[in-house]
Amino acid sequence: MRRILLKLSGEALAGEKKTGFxxxxxxxxxxxxxxxxxxxxxxxxxxxxxxxxxxxxxxxIDRTKADQIGMLATVMNCIYVSEIFRSTGMxxxxxxxxxxxxxxxxxxxxxxxxxxxxxxxxxxxGGTGHPYFSTDTGVVLRAIEVEAxxxxxxxxxxxxxxDDPNKNPEAKKYSEVTIDEVIAKNLQVVDMTASILARDNxxxxxxxxxxxxxxxxxxxxxxxxxxxxxx
Numbered sequence: 001m002r003r004i005l006l007k008l009s010g011e012a013l014a015g016e017k018k019t020g021f022x023x024x025x026x027x028x029x030x031x032x033x034x035x036x037x038x039x040x041x042x043x044x045x046x047x048x049x050x051x052x053x054x055x056x057x058x059x060x061i062d063r064t065k066a067d068q069i070g071m072l073a074t075v076m077n078c079i080y081v082s083e084i085f086r087s088t089g090m091x092x093x094x095x096x097x098x099x100x101x102x103x104x105x106x107x108x109x110x111x112x113x114x115x116x117x118x119x120x121x122x123x124x125x126g127g128t129g130h131p132y133f134s135t136d137t138g139v140v141l142r143a144i145e146v147e148a149x150x151x152x153x154x155x156x157x158x159x160x161x162x163d164d165p166n167k168n169p170e171a172k173k174y175s176e177v178t179i180d181e182v183i184a185k186n187l188q189v190v191d192m193t194a195s196i197l198a199r200d201n202x203x204x205x206x207x208x209x210x211x212x213x214x215x216x217x218x219x220x221x222x223x224x225x226x227x228x229x230x231x
Contacts, residue, residue: 001220003042003116005124005148006033007139010051010077012156012210019051021080025211029154030085032216033121037090041220042116044146046124046139047081049073067131074135075100078125091120097129112146122146136190140197151198151205152219153189158209159227160189176228179205189229198231205229 008029015022033043052073053066061069075096082092093115095107104125105111115122127138143151160182163171174187179199182189189195189207198205208219208226218224 001041001149003044003146003148004036004150004152004220005044005046005139005143005146006152006154006216007135008045008047008081009155009210010048010073012154013047013077013081014051015211021051023084026081026084027088029081029210029216030088030090032214033085034088034090035217036220037119037121044112044116044122044124044142044148045078045081046135046142047074047077048135049077052076064131067133070135071098071126071129074127075104075125078123079103082121082123085121091118092123093120094123094125096124096126098126100126107142109145116146133193134191136194137197140190140194140201140203143203144197144201148203151203152216153205153207154210154216155207156210158212158225160187160207160229162187174227176230179229179231182229189227198229202231204231 013026014020015025036043049070053070078094082094085092094104095112096104097107099106112122124142127133127135128141139151157165160174160177161171165171179195183195189205206219206226206228208215
């Protein structure tokens, strides 16, 4: 495997606190990514903003403004996680679809490819830069643009189920499911816009639990216990 795009759940990075950051959790992620880059694998990262902001649940804020706050939450997350990565000896850069002064650099495929070629971990923050598109759509879009081989979805739940396992203890976990099944059954791997974009561009997704021991490395190396979403 040459290039992957890793999507980290903001809630998963918060650990048991469910908000903000759990530094030990982030450091464990960093050490796993460092192992992958040491093996020559190019790693891009997208982080959700749910540990700071769930604007769509508010009835008091305009949707466009709520989505803009969410985009900025992902920028904060990427800056924090990027710095933890740097503390372990990795080189990183953060790209956004809009100007953030000196905090980040403006996204382009050529710029991302230069950073990958230099062995850097590339963070893609800010989603698509537009309201009404989720971080899910942003991760699929970036994976297609930079020609990643697979999207790794590291979540607080360890795979794709036919029902919410937190509410239904009888929910069945899929070991493999097609993107067409995901769309037809509305399995909530990523949102519908992102699912259709992944299907149309033949972008596979592997879903697994972030908080399992060494789960990112195990997934890439073939010891996989989550769900493969195939195209």
